[in-house]
Amino acid sequence: MNGLGDAIKKLDNGWLQVKVPLPFSLKWVNAYLLPERSEDGNGWTLIDPGLRTEEIETFWTYALEELGIGWRDIRSIVLTHHHPDHYGMAGWFQRRTGAPVWMSRVAKENAARLWGEGETFSSELTQAFIRHGLAEELIGDMREHMSGFVAKVSPQPMDVRFLQVGDTHRMGGIEWDILGGEGHAPGHLLFYEGKGGKLLCGDQVLPRITPNIGWMPNGDPDPLGSFMDSLRLLLPVEVAMVYPGHRDPFPEYRERIGELLEHHERRLAKMAGMLKGGEKTAFEMCELLFGEKLRSNTHNLRFALAETIAHLEYMAKRGMALRIEGAADSEGKIASIRYQEADNIG
Ligand SMILES: [Zn+2]
Incomplete structure (x- = not known):
């Protein structure tokens, strides 16, 4: 596609996988566009639209033009979790589309904690890192780094509706079961469709990348334990195709969960040795x-x-x-x- 390289992929099931570029080593975040058909016209559900930067605004403007999707064709915006590379563009899209943003209540609370008015998280995190031995010359950089994220998630969405683990949510003509995953991001949601074995899993299970374990001061005191427990709970789910937040969709669901669990077991053993x-x-x-x-x-x-x-x-x-x-x-x-x-x- 013109100027977009192979950033947009039409998947077999009619969805669009949009590889939204990222200025990090992760390279891209997957946004998914699921077609919506209704009596008042067809449209799209947009999942995890990416980090907000000027480059990414331009990227999306071109991408939608290329796809022939108008702003108002976006009917709803759904977020798997609050991390800026997924949540960042939600408010920007909402302003243009008028679409509601759906996410978990916990994810919303975390967004408010990290980037809300008068946030104290940056100093809490820096303080905690100092207690954990962060070299003094790096403290200034860390504060700067933290405050830099506010712009990358602004404007933040105003019309937010909540999704809950155990409920169902309709998108792309499918009634999805909402599953939860902890450890990477609090209140992380996954969307599962049993008949076709589809799992939209955000960053809970990623191919080739080990999802970061999201430790925060005054957050989950044992996020690695929560992550591994979540993976063990998710393991029996019958999945034919995983649609992850980064890299490409992949079918090897249980193998990948097994690898992730093993990775952490190995890391723990190595660290015990280091101590x-x-x-x-x-x-x-x-x-x-x-x-x-x-x-x-x-x-x-x-x-x-x-x-x-x-x-x-x-x-x-x-x-x-x-x-x-x-x-x-x-x-x-x-x-x-x-x-x-x-x-x-x-
Ligand atoms: Zn994430």
């Missing part, structure tokens, strides 16, 4: 796991550090490591958190 060399902060562990090159990429550093904390907290909760909380010293220096080999107990 044998002496107690460490999450930041020290993070650098050992992912390398010092992370220092030059605040975006990747943030996710790698959150992921490392998630693993260490998982280990601490299950007696695989010991969490040591230092006291704040007299100069008001923030109390640090370190982890120690579990065998050292007693």
